[in-house]
Amino acid sequence: MTQPRSDATFGAALLDIARHAPTPSEALRAAGIIDAVPELAALATTPQDPVWHPEGDVLVHSLWAADLAAIDADDRGLDADRRALLVLATMLHDLGKPDSTQTRDGRIISHGHAERGAELIRSLGERLELPGSLVRAVAAIAETHMAHVSVRGEPSRRAVRRLRDRLEAAGTSLDDWGVVVRCDGEARGAAARPDASVPWRRVARHLDSR
Numbered sequence: 001m002t003q004p005r006s007d008a009t010f011g012a013a014l015l016d017i018a019r020h021a022p023t024p025s026e027a028l029r030a031a032g033i034i035d036a037v038p039e040l041a042a043l044a045t046t047p048q049d050p051v052w053h054p055e056g057d058v059l060v061h062s063l064w065a066a067d068l069a070a071i072d073a074d075d076r077g078l079d080a081d082r083r084a085l086l087v088l089a090t091m092l093h094d095l096g097k098p099d100s101t102q103t104r105d106g107r108i109i110s111h112g113h114a115e116r117g118a119e120l121i122r123s124l125g126e127r128l129e130l131p132g133s134l135v136r137a138v139a140a141i142a143e144t145h146m147a148h149v150s151v152r153g154e155p156s157r158r159a160v161r162r163l164r165d166r167l168e169a170a171g172t173s174l175d176d177w178g179v180v181v182r183c184d185g186e187a188r189g190a191a192a193r194p195d196a197s198v199p200w201r202r203v204a205r206h207l208d209s210r
Contacts, residue, residue, distance in 0.1 A: 011128025025063035042098035055189035064187035066091035118143035140170030
């Protein structure tokens with residue numbers, strides 16, 4: 001009799017896909033991971049405001065973003081560990097939307113989804129037995145991936161330094177955050193947005209030069 005696959009087994013498969021699969025979305029579906037992990041399955045039943053996300057539900061968006069991150073990592077020849085960080089961070093950046101999405105005045109909103117997503121990433125990472133250092137980095141990116149939304153134009157040096165330091169304390173970087181922000185913006189179909197991380201990374205280059 002075939003034994004059911006354990007959370008740790010799914011975690012190992014997820015990590016291998018993030019590290020090596022040319023198209024993570026296809027590999028995740030083929031491995032049955034989306035249906036097996038409730039937090040991922042919930043993304044498929046969570047709608048998004050079509051004004052901002054005409055591409056479809058949260059799962060469609062998240063998998064598209066993960067595929068874009070894989071392309072970025074491969075194009076730059078990044079090592080498998082860095083690739084896994086970028087793919088998982090883009091795949092899971094909206095993990096909090098199922099718990100935070102509601103309809104208000106006819107619009108679909110998801111206030112607080114970044115913070116809730118970070119909580120879920122930490123608990124999911126522990127259950128799937130993913131490396132703790134990887135989980136901390138992925139959670140930090142997810143928790144801050146909306147930081148640029150509250151700033152119009154060029155962010156202040158103080159805001160950039162605070163974000164950079166927070167990410168580095170979690171074992172990641174503003175550059176990694178920038179990849180997730182860019183892929184998030186591009187994986188919106190007709191509503192694709194320019195790379196919102198550009199001004200943040202531009203300011204960061206001058207933080208220690210004065």
